[in-house]
Amino acid sequence: QKEVEQNSGPLSVPEGAIASLNCTYSDRGSQSFFWYRQYSGKSPELIMSIYSNGDKEDGRFTAQLNKASQYVSLLIRDSQPSDSATYLCAVNTWAGANSKLTFGKGITLSVRP
Amino acid sequence: DGGITQSPKYLFRKEGQNVTLSCEQNLNHDAMYWYRQDPGQGLRLIYYSQIVNDFQKGDIAEGYSVSREKKESFPLTVTSAQKNPTAFYLCASRTPRTGNYGYTFGSGTRLTVV
Numbered sequence: 464q465k466e467v468e469q470n471s472g473p474l475s476v477p478e479g480a481i482a483s484l485n486c487t488y489s490d491r492g493s494q495s496f497f498w499y500r501q502y503s504g505k506s507p508e509l510i511m512s513i514y515s516n517g518d519k520e521d522g523r524f525t526a527q528l529n530k531a532s533q534y535v536s537l538l539i540r541d542s543q544p545s546d547s548a549t550y551l552c553a554v555n556t557w558a559g560a561n562s563k564l565t566f567g568k569g570i571t572l573s574v575r576p
Numbered sequence: 577d578g579g580i581t582q583s584p585k586y587l588f589r590k591e592g593q594n595v596t597l598s599c600e601q602n603l604n605h606d607a608m609y610w611y612r613q614d615p616g617q618g619l620r621l622i623y624y625s626q627i628v629n630d631f632q633k634g635d636i637a638e639g640y641s642v643s644r645e646k647k648e649s650f651p652l653t654v655t656s657a658q659k660n661p662t663a664f665y666l667c668a669s670r671t672p673r674t675g676n677y678g679y680t681f682g683s684g685t686r687l688t689v690v
Binding site: 497505506507508509512551553560561562563564565566567568569 | 607609611616617618619620621624626632634666668670678679680681682683684
């Protein structure tokens with residue numbers, strides 16, 4: 464069973480701080496990595512994708528990937544109360560022509576005003 | 577606007593009853609997926625389909641069935657064999673293989689057994 468693990472939460476940070484969300488995965492053949500944000504009662508929305516080792520920045524979000532350590536993280540700078548949500552790490556793997564996403568259990572982030 | 581439409585938004589099922597959840601997309605995506613979400617469990621894959629008339633079991637397929645007769649449609653049937661069907665069901669589709677592999681999700685169907 465290919466697994467995706469996220470550090471247990473919930474995580475609480477003050478407004479303006481940096482929130483750091485971490486994820487590890489078990490399948491060394493994984494090629495694509497995603498972070499989704501999910502507000503309560505809503506469906507997940509894609510906020511970051513990363514495919515190569517290193518950092519990828521998009522506005523206040525930075526995704527970091529280290530394939531050797533099988534580790535992917537998401538940093539949220541200048542956290543806002545509107546960032547309060549559950550963040551899901553997802554890993555895409557290919558088996559022949561088939562592709563599927565495996566999700567972690569998610570971590571709930573709360574940004575205190 | 578292109579997107580994925582799931583219906584109904586809320587569904588109530590009696591014991592021993594089969595129900596079908598609808599998923600339609602107009603994104604011209606080849607691959608479609610069904611996930612189940614329980615509180616604190618993340619998303620678990622039920623079934624997926626890469627092309628019309630073909631589908632594969634995911635991690636928790638028991639008690640579910642699907643069909644893929646059209647590219648745009650991927651309905652999920654929750655059968656009476658599924659003993660604990662109360663959950664939030666999410667349908668997703670994927671961009672073509674080249675470039676970004678991101679998934680787009682529908683708004684979900686919340687199923688409750690009464």
